[in-house]
Amino acid sequence: MKILLEHIDKPGIQSIDGYIKNGGYRSVEKALKQLSPDQLVEEVKTSGLRGRGGAGFPTGMKWSFLDKKSDKPKYLVCNADESEPGTFKDRYLMEHIPHLLIEGMIVSSFALTAKTSYIYVRGEMMYIIRILEKAIAEAYAKGYLGKNILGSGYDLDLYVQAGGGAYICGEETALLESLEGKRGNPRNKPPFPAVWGLYGCPTVVNNVETIAAVPWIVNNGGAAYAGIGIGKSTGTKLISACGNINKPGVYEIELGLPVEEFIYSETYCGGIANGRELKAVVAGGSSVPILPKNLILKTANQDARLMSYESLSDGGFISGTMLGSGGFIVFDDQSCIVRNLWNFTRFYHHESCGQCSPCREGTGWMEKVLHRIEHGHGKLTDIDLLVDVAKKIEGKTICPLGEAAAWPVASAIRHFRDEFEAHVRNPESCNARHLHFETAMSH
Amino acid sequence: MPFTSERLKQFEEIKKRYPEGRHKSALLPILHLVQEDHGWLPVAAMDEVAEVLDIKPIEVYEVATFYTMFHVKPVGKYVLEICRTGPCCLVGAENIIQYLKEKLNIEEGETTKDGLFTLKPVECLASCGTGPVLQIGPDYKYHEHLTIEKIDSLIDELRSKG
Amino acid sequence: MENLLKVTIDGKSIEVPPGTTILQAARQLGGNYPPAMCYYSSLKDTGGKCRVCLVKVAQTSETNPRPMPKLVASCLTRVEQGMVVENQSSPEVLEARNGVVEFLLINHPLDCPVCDQAGECDLQNLSYEHGTEGTRYEEQRREFNKIDIGPYVQLHMTRCILCYRCVYAAEQLTDSRVHGVLNRGDVSEISTYIQNAIDKDFSGNIIDVCPVGALTDKTYRFKQRVWFSKPFNAHRSCAKCSGQTIAWMKGDAIIRITARKNAFGEVEDFICNECRFEHKQLSDWTIEGPRDMGEDSVISANKYELPVISPAVNVDAKFVSE
Numbered sequence: 001m002k003i004l005l006e007h008i009d010k011p012g013i014q015s016i017d018g019y020i021k022n023g024g025y026r027s028v029e030k031a032l033k034q035l036s037p038d039q040l041v042e043e044v045k046t047s048g049l050r051g052r053g054g055a056g057f058p059t060g061m062k063w064s065f066l067d068k069k070s071d072k073p074k075y076l077v078c079n080a081d082e083s084e085p086g087t088f089k090d091r092y093l094m095e096h097i098p099h100l101l102i103e104g105m106i107v108s109s110f111a112l113t114a115k116t117s118y119i120y121v122r123g124e125m126m127y128i129i130r131i132l133e134k135a136i137a138e139a140y141a142k143g144y145l146g147k148n149i150l151g152s153g154y155d156l157d158l159y160v161q162a163g164g165g166a167y168i169c170g171e172e173t174a175l176l177e178s179l180e181g182k183r184g185n186p187r188n189k190p191p192f193p194a195v196w197g198l199y200g201c202p203t204v205v206n207n208v209e210t211i212a213a214v215p216w217i218v219n220n221g222g223a224a225y226a227g228i229g230i231g232k233s234t235g236t237k238l239i240s241a242c243g244n245i246n247k248p249g250v251y252e253i254e255l256g257l258p259v260e261e262f263i264y265s266e267t268y269c270g271g272i273a274n275g276r277e278l279k280a281v282v283a284g285g286s287s288v289p290i291l292p293k294n295l296i297l298k299t300a301n302q303d304a305r306l307m308s309y310e311s312l313s314d315g316g317f318i319s320g321t322m323l324g325s326g327g328f329i330v331f332d333d334q335s336c337i338v339r340n341l342w343n344f345t346r347f348y349h350h351e352s353c354g355q356c357s358p359c360r361e362g363t364g365w366m367e368k369v370l371h372r373i374e375h376g377h378g379k380l381t382d383i384d385l386l387v388d389v390a391k392k393i394e395g396k397t398i399c400p401l402g403e404a405a406a407w408p409v410a411s412a413i414r415h416f417r418d419e420f421e422a423h424v425r426n427p428e429s430c431n432a433r434h435l436h437f438e439t440a441m442s443h
Numbered sequence: 444m445p446f447t448s449e450r451l452k453q454f455e456e457i458k459k460r461y462p463e464g465r466h467k468s469a470l471l472p473i474l475h476l477v478q479e480d481h482g483w484l485p486v487a488a489m490d491e492v493a494e495v496l497d498i499k500p501i502e503v504y505e506v507a508t509f510y511t512m513f514h515v516k517p518v519g520k521y522v523l524e525i526c527r528t529g530p531c532c533l534v535g536a537e538n539i540i541q542y543l544k545e546k547l548n549i550e551e552g553e554t555t556k557d558g559l560f561t562l563k564p565v566e567c568l569a570s571c572g573t574g575p576v577l578q579i580g581p582d583y584k585y586h587e588h589l590t591i592e593k594i595d596s597l598i599d600e601l602r603s604k605g
Numbered sequence: 606m607e608n609l610l611k612v613t614i615d616g617k618s619i620e621v622p623p624g625t626t627i628l629q630a631a632r633q634l635g636g637n638y639p640p641a642m643c644y645y646s647s648l649k650d651t652g653g654k655c656r657v658c659l660v661k662v663a664q665t666s667e668t669n670p671r672p673m674p675k676l677v678a679s680c681l682t683r684v685e686q687g688m689v690v691e692n693q694s695s696p697e698v699l700e701a702r703n704g705v706v707e708f709l710l711i712n713h714p715l716d717c718p719v720c721d722q723a724g725e726c727d728l729q730n731l732s733y734e735h736g737t738e739g740t741r742y743e744e745q746r747r748e749f750n751k752i753d754i755g756p757y758v759q760l761h762m763t764r765c766i767l768c769y770r771c772v773y774a775a776e777q778l779t780d781s782r783v784h785g786v787l788n789r790g791d792v793s794e795i796s797t798y799i800q801n802a803i804d805k806d807f808s809g810n811i812i813d814v815c816p817v818g819a820l821t822d823k824t825y826r827f828k829q830r831v832w833f834s835k836p837f838n839a840h841r842s843c844a845k846c847s848g849q850t851i852a853w854m855k856g857d858a859i860i861r862i863t864a865r866k867n868a869f870g871e872v873e874d875f876i877c878n879e880c881r882f883e884h885k886q887l888s889d890w891t892i893e894g895p896r897d898m899g900e901d902s903v904i905s906a907n908k909y910e911l912p913v914i915s916p917a918v919n920v921d922a923k924f925v926s927e
Contacts (some may be wrong), residue, residue: 088573125569181467199462240572327571329533505785
């Protein structure tokens with residue numbers, strides 16, 4: 001079942017003509033001419049669509065929180081700041097089928113009564129910005145954007161905004177700060193953007209993939225979307241698969257697909273690369289807990305683990321993880337958990353905005369301790385120190401970057417403590433390939 | 444270093460994207476253009492941006508130093524922004540970074556003596572399935588599935604362009 | 606008063622107007638209210654950053670008896686009807702606070718013996734309450750060079766805890782802010798970026814709002830440990846500010862002028878640079894009398910002797926008669 005990528009291989013799909021030929025922009029006609037904004041919100045609620053950026057919050061509910069009674073302008077801002085390590089689905093979608101996002105933005109803006117909307121794209125994706133700007137110009141030329149769209153009386157202007165290089169701007173309030181031309185410092189919440197968002201106006205911030213699902217929901221009805229997937233994990237999800245697998249790439253799966261099938265089937269990852277064995281998976285982008293082979297394939301109760309919000313989080317953080325952004329990072333048996341964790345903590349240290357003390361100081365502390373362990377200067381007490389520092393960051397920060405930095409540390413030590421101890425006791429013993437660096441060099 | 448009239452016109456176009464009184468929103472897009480012109484962001488240029496947007500110079504510095512894409516010190520003609528984050532490392536990014544250091548005879552963050560290359564490891568570029576990856580401004584084209592052979596030919600090509 | 610909201614903090618209740626934050630309510634209650642290193646009631650938009658004021662909301666409100674899922678910043682969280690808050694009474698809060706204090710200290714130089722702020726330093730007080738004797742931090746500490754930012758203020762960035770108060774103070778009290786927070790993460794720094802003097806009028810207040818010794822008064826540098834000087838309420842007629850200050854004296858000499866702070870250590874009446882930096886003669890001021898620094902202050906360890914100073918003509922008659 002494909003919803004987002006159904007037409008991705010059709011010739012000319014990047015251009016508006018090719019897109020329309022394949023049924024594109026039908027939802028704009030339907031929404032603006034046949035439905036009211038509130039009906040659209042209800043339809044999205046019915047669909048059970050959940051935020052695809054990582055948090056998985058029900059989109060319809062987020063939309064219904066928007067303070068529509070306010071006399072201020074309303075804004076829809078699309079979060080295309082895709083920066084979560086392991087995640088590259090939004091980039092893929094915007095590159096290959098940009099009009100799907102534009103169509104989704106028009107319909108969603110109408111549902112939210114927004115007259116101006118922005119797509120905030122991370123600055124590194126400058127070529128994507130060009131693609132979107134071209135697509136937007138085409139949409140204006142065809143009358144899907146601008147004044148009195150399709151004679152409906154609805155006006156909408158849509159702009160693309162470039163970021164400047166900051167993971168934290170994927171956090172919705174940091175994104176809004178950045179869009180206001182400021183440093184990407186997340187805001188304290190409440191107030192939430194639905195009440196106090198862009199320029200202090202009611203605002204909804206949605207991920208690219210979330211917005212891109214809306215046209216299908218409008219065309220086929222929320223109930224039809226809710227019929228896809230499993231339980232409260234309705235619809236399809238783009239999974240970015242990477243790491244030590246035979247077929248890295250972006251796959252659209254129906255939620256509920258068994259993890260084992262996703263990893264080993266030729267339709268998806270095609271198994272572990274170079275004939276090696278699976279060791280661990282980070283299933284939802286670098287922020288979510290890592291799980292060893294036994295727990296990613298099966299839950300603690302020995303049920304098959306499924307690609308769904310509920311199944312992946314089954315067992316809480318003791319034995320489960322999260323679907324997150326769908327950034328699926330696969331580790332083979334020669335990869336080093338300690339080195340990878342050091343790498344991830346360096347990432348969060350580098351990306352902390354520095355505004356609040358636990359994250360600013362704690363992320364650097366964890367990185368430095370892990371650097372020592374990885375480079376042969378660790379102590380056994382460092383392992384518990386890491387767990388404690390992670391605990392003192394988690395839940396104490398302004399934004400979820402604190403958790404994002406703490407969870408990988410806590411989970412890697414929970415599931416692979418022996419590997420950390422081995423690194424402390426005898427750093428040379430790590431047989432991961434990075435220690436055979438010289439021989440690996442091919443020149 | 445006054446901006447060209449073409450640039451100034453562009454700045455005014457960008458400002459129109461935002462509501463009245465919210466022109467500071469144009470800061471990041473404008474800084475990208477200024478960096479395209481200079482290769483980096485000299486203080487004098489940032490001060491002029493402040494004037495264009497009617498904000499304080501410190502507001503520009505605060506932003507320019509927050510975001511990693513902006514170079515607040517002179518850099519080489521080609522800044523090799525290579526991903527060093529976990530997923531790329533699983534497929535050999537560390538080898539590629541090491542190879543680049545040896546090939547260019549510079550450390551991370553340094554610029555070659557001829558002023559041509561700066562090596563700047565960066566965090567995840569959302570190319571995890573096509574890593575290792577690097578990109579080079581001002582168009583930030585992605586060079587994916589990097590191998591030592593690809594690096595050799597890329598560096599050769601850039602050197603011959605000068 | 607209509608619609609007062611009842612909030613219970615550590616078992617004690619108080620009724621406050623809507624819009625009151627937990628911290629404000631706790632301060633009104635007195636006792637062990639949460640500490641604050643970044644929030645500053647007289648500076649708009651401060652707060653939420655340092656995280657030392659985190660408290661547990663055990664009951665959100667009368668109608669929503671559920672606890673809030675995470676600890677919240679008491680300086681920004683508004684009271685709701687029937688809210689129940691745990692501050693000192695919650696081990697979770699104390700553990701979190703101790704953790705934050707540890708975070709604030711890992712990169713702090715702990716150079717109190719040579720820091721002018723010692724004795725009136727919020728971080729010193731906080732670590733006395735919530736810190737440990739040793740440190741678990743073995744890594745290299747962050748260091749910055751000392752910078753003179755203009756004729757009056759020295760910036761010792763290594764001591765800074767990035768509370769942002771001085772940024773808001775410069776934004777809100779002076780006619781043009783020339784410094785801010787640059788870079789990001791744990792290499793963020795307070796800076797003018799270019800060698801720019803912070804010398805706009807009223808800029809001296811950044812010294813008073815700084816909770817640590819990151820911004821110190823160059824005209825007072827190494828003059829005296831604060832607890833060896835004696836604070837007196839003093840005033841002069843000033844066209845720019847109220848002229849209501851504290852004159853810090855050593856013998857007959859005024860060695861420092863600061864603004865007056867309330868019981869929560871906050872300046873309520875910001876003073877101009879002229880009063881602060883350029884009037885150090887006794888004859889410039891009318892001395893009102895000893896300043897009560899509160900029992901807890903190390904500065905109160907001093908004994909005042911009468912007559913305080915000469916010439917007595919400058920001493921407020923009311924004070925002499927008392």
